[in-house]
Amino acid sequence: MDNTNIINEVTDSEYKYGFVSDIEHDTIAKGLNEDVIRLISSKKEEPEWLLEFRLKAYRHWQKQTMPTWAHLDIPEIDYQDIIYYSAPKQNVKPENGEIDPELKKTFDKLGIPLDEQKVLSGVAFDAVMDSVSVKTTYKDALAERGIIFCSFSEAVRNHPDLVRQYLGTVVPPTDNYFAALNSAVFSDGSFCYIPKGVRCPMELSTYFRINAAKTGQFERTLIVCDDDSYVSYLEGCTAPRRDENQLHAAIVEIVVMNNAEVKYSTVQNWYPGDKEGRGGIYNFVTKRGLCKGVNSRLSWSQVETGSAITWKYPGTVLLGDGSSSEFYSVAVTNNHQQADTGSKMIHIGKNTRSRIVSKGISAGQSQNSYRGLVKVSANADGARNFSQCDSLLLGDRCGAHTFPYVECANNTAVLEHEATTSKIGEDQIFYCNQRGISTEDAVGLIVNGYAKEVLNTLPMEFAVEAQKLLQVSLEGSVG
Amino acid sequence: MEKVSSTAIKNKLTALYRQYSDSIAAGMPAAINRQRESAISQFDEKGLPEKGCERYRFTDIMGAFGHTHGYAIGPQKEQVDSQKAFRCAVPGLDTYTITVGNGWIDTQNGNLPAGVTVTGLAEGAQLHPDIFEANYNRLAATKNDTIISLNTAFARGGLFLYIPDNVVVDKPIQIVNVLSGGNPLMVNQRNLIVAGRGSQAKIVFCDHTLAERQFLLNNVTEVVMLDGSQLDCYSIQNLNDHSSQISSILIEQNAGSQLLANTLTLHGGFVRNNLEVLMNGQHAEANIYGLSLPCGHQHIDNFTYIDHAVPNCTSYELYKNVLNGDSVGAFGGYVLVRPDAQKTNAMQSNKNICISPSARMYTKPQLEIYADDVKCSHGATVGQLDENALFYMRQRGIGEEEAKMMLMSAFAHEVVRTIRIPILADRYAEMIENRLRGKQAACGECFMKCDKR
Numbered sequence: 001m002d003n004t005n006i007i008n009e010v011t012d013s014e015y016k017y018g019f020v021s022d023i024e025h026d027t028i029a030k031g032l033n034e035d036v037i038r039l040i041s042s043k044k045e046e047p048e049w050l051l052e053f054r055l056k057a058y059r060h061w062q063k064q065t066m067p068t069w070a071h072l073d074i075p076e077i078d079y080q081d082i083i084y085y086s087a088p089k090q091n092v093k094p095e096n097g098e099i100d101p102e103l104k105k106t107f108d109k110l111g112i113p114l115d116e117q118k119v120l121s122g123v124a125f126d127a128v129m130d131s132v133s134v135k136t137t138y139k140d141a142l143a144e145r146g147i148i149f150c151s152f153s154e155a156v157r158n159h160p161d162l163v164r165q166y167l168g169t170v171v172p173p174t175d176n177y178f179a180a181l182n183s184a185v186f187s188d189g190s191f192c193y194i195p196k197g198v199r200c201p202m203e204l205s206t207y208f209r210i211n212a213a214k215t216g217q218f219e220r221t222l223i224v225c226d227d228d229s230y231v232s233y234l235e236g237c238t239a240p241r242r243d244e245n246q247l248h249a250a251i252v253e254i255v256v257m258n259n260a261e262v263k264y265s266t267v268q269n270w271y272p273g274d275k276e277g278r279g280g281i282y283n284f285v286t287k288r289g290l291c292k293g294v295n296s297r298l299s300w301s302q303v304e305t306g307s308a309i310t311w312k313y314p315g316t317v318l319l320g321d322g323s324s325s326e327f328y329s330v331a332v333t334n335n336h337q338q339a340d341t342g343s344k345m346i347h348i349g350k351n352t353r354s355r356i357v358s359k360g361i362s363a364g365q366s367q368n369s370y371r372g373l374v375k376v377s378a379n380a381d382g383a384r385n386f387s388q389c390d391s392l393l394l395g396d397r398c399g400a401h402t403f404p405y406v407e408c409a410n411n412t413a414v415l416e417h418e419a420t421t422s423k424i425g426e427d428q429i430f431y432c433n434q435r436g437i438s439t440e441d442a443v444g445l446i447v448n449g450y451a452k453e454v455l456n457t458l459p460m461e462f463a464v465e466a467q468k469l470l471q472v473s474l475e476g477s478v479g
Numbered sequence: 480m481e482k483v484s485s486t487a488i489k490n491k492l493t494a495l496y497r498q499y500s501d502s503i504a505a506g507m508p509a510a511i512n513r514q515r516e517s518a519i520s521q522f523d524e525k526g527l528p529e530k531g532c533e534r535y536r537f538t539d540i541m542g543a544f545g546h547t548h549g550y551a552i553g554p555q556k557e558q559v560d561s562q563k564a565f566r567c568a569v570p571g572l573d574t575y576t577i578t579v580g581n582g583w584i585d586t587q588n589g590n591l592p593a594g595v596t597v598t599g600l601a602e603g604a605q606l607h608p609d610i611f612e613a614n615y616n617r618l619a620a621t622k623n624d625t626i627i628s629l630n631t632a633f634a635r636g637g638l639f640l641y642i643p644d645n646v647v648v649d650k651p652i653q654i655v656n657v658l659s660g661g662n663p664l665m666v667n668q669r670n671l672i673v674a675g676r677g678s679q680a681k682i683v684f685c686d687h688t689l690a691e692r693q694f695l696l697n698n699v700t701e702v703v704m705l706d707g708s709q710l711d712c713y714s715i716q717n718l719n720d721h722s723s724q725i726s727s728i729l730i731e732q733n734a735g736s737q738l739l740a741n742t743l744t745l746h747g748g749f750v751r752n753n754l755e756v757l758m759n760g761q762h763a764e765a766n767i768y769g770l771s772l773p774c775g776h777q778h779i780d781n782f783t784y785i786d787h788a789v790p791n792c793t794s795y796e797l798y799k800n801v802l803n804g805d806s807v808g809a810f811g812g813y814v815l816v817r818p819d820a821q822k823t824n825a826m827q828s829n830k831n832i833c834i835s836p837s838a839r840m841y842t843k844p845q846l847e848i849y850a851d852d853v854k855c856s857h858g859a860t861v862g863q864l865d866e867n868a869l870f871y872m873r874q875r876g877i878g879e880e881e882a883k884m885m886l887m888s889a890f891a892h893e894v895v896r897t898i899r900i901p902i903l904a905d906r907y908a909e910m911i912e913n914r915l916r917g918k919q920a921a922c923g924e925c926f927m928k929c930d931k932r
Binding site: 069393395407409411417 | 831834851862
């Protein structure tokens, strides 16, 4: 079995979204200070309270230091060497529903249909490039049912009360270093409100694209699902291939009210850097949901294949009695990628349930860590958690690590955690070979089976994409 | 009680060392004295582990150091004859018994096999200078733990145990540590155990208090297991509930060595166990077990660190807690598989039962793996007694209390059955049952005049 050759092939697999679109950008100067924040705020024509929110966060950020606890080797980041606002210039009027042909071409190339007529599937998109939302589809169709789905800037203009009511309630600006940074300089993102009793008829999706060089992307997503409502939300992202690193620090806040359900899926495919570890996106994301109402439900599914460094712990605060949350994740690292990711489940309400299924796959010289917290507070009677995190090692120079924290202060809680680390068994490969399946295909088969439990939780269109992505990321890789 | 800061304690202990450094060094061999200065500097520089730091995440070390303790340079004259006072011997257990009073060897029973040495540190350094020089503070110096540094700086009492190559010690060596005296006391005990090539021994450590005082036992034991040696280390911790114990056992396993470590924690107000194993020779095997039964306001934290530095080693860990009252249990398990440590097998399991509503459990099993051809797993559970099992037993006329007791004993049995001294295993089971029934876990004629709990 010529493993070395096959492993080498992996590193040659190309990042297919690495192109740069030639679009004129409205870009501000590098650097970060209060004036920059005021400038961003004025460019977005924001109300005074939002500027205050940003400045407060910025002042708090200045007092903080970069967290060092993660199992990551993060080169020093010069926050003054980043452009905090860059908007692609459009030669048409987006207000009339028109879209710049250049932009459209970019998103077509990425496979994101911005043209409603041509859309095959019932997915509404909000396309965000660098610091602004380019286009949101199906807005009107959704509005008929009272669903608000628009860019964050638009929500601030048109629904300031809703935004003000919920912004920062799940992830306060003081939450952590990157949350403070995002709260100070966030540019665009999506806002989604599902009114009482409405089941959103189509999947809502935001596609994030970094295009401009030297910029950071700081998007903010806020999803509010009112009583008895349901929404399935998808998120995807790509960036051009560049030799320098770019910073991405996002916040996602989700509020789930009584008996409501939110399904949040991510396929993260930022540029991971080349095989020598040059370039790539630094991905520092704070995602948190609040199951506020009784019997509310939040489900996270994520496929993480991109980014040079990933620092991401989607979590749920289970406040409402009987609320439940699930977290399904496949994280793939290759070459010199580093990922420290996992989930947090905070049980506060009675009879709350959570489930964590995390599958890590490391190849090349990458480091892949699972870090999770399950916390049961004293009043969370009958809390139940099951966590499983498995790691698959492909190659002898990579690392797979598991750092779970289980904290229990209630004697009626039942918590279980299990983790395994291994490589693909030679016997498994042998079994496949014996039956005429090449080693290459056998690995694909086994990895696919390994990740199936998570991929099955993704919406159909995403599952297909994720499966392909998994194949590309690990093409031919054998442990 | 007045709150003291950890910096104040650090300054006090550093000042204490500086003031008495001559007396501390007096009569001690150079191998020990030469380590003191860098150790105290490290302690002075870094201080006690901060609350919430990763290594002591669930344990505020001020729980142990927050009281005022005296310190004794040498053995105290007035101390009771622990051999007489201590009648907690396991009936029928024939051992070589060494009693240690406040860190100093008191008496020794039975003639050890030829060549086996059990002495104080100073005598040990004289008898076997090469072995002592080569091994003293070798493992401890590599640990980034200032509580170990503190022990290195103050080390005077303790014992040196040497088992020559290919010697099989026929009976268990029982080391009974008793703490006694009329005043609160800090005891820094330092042990060095070297098991020669192909040697075999079973060591039983029993830690007790003879008085209802606040003792602080800071115990560091370095164990070097040479090629092919086999060691069973049993440890029974039974200090009074006002006392604190920080026990660091640092083990190096060389090729083909086999370790069985079993720690039973019954009483003790604040207990922190650091068990660190360095797998330094191929085909070494470590089986590590622990059982804690805290109640009241006890705080018991077990921390293990298994460093797989070479290929083909196996480690297995099982730690269990049954928590009652307002007790807090913590487990931190760390398994490191270094690059090229292929064919490593590492398993780690932590299972806990919370009996009372206000008991808390924190667990943190961790794996850090840099080699691919390995089988590593860990698991952790927190839960209650199985309701179905309880129901089944009650249906058959077993009272609720008795049924619970049976389930808890069965839960504990998984650890007890690993003991390879049958009489000791029986004794364990009995002590555990007594403990779970809320009785003193010592034998009937125990002299411990403890408060009724």
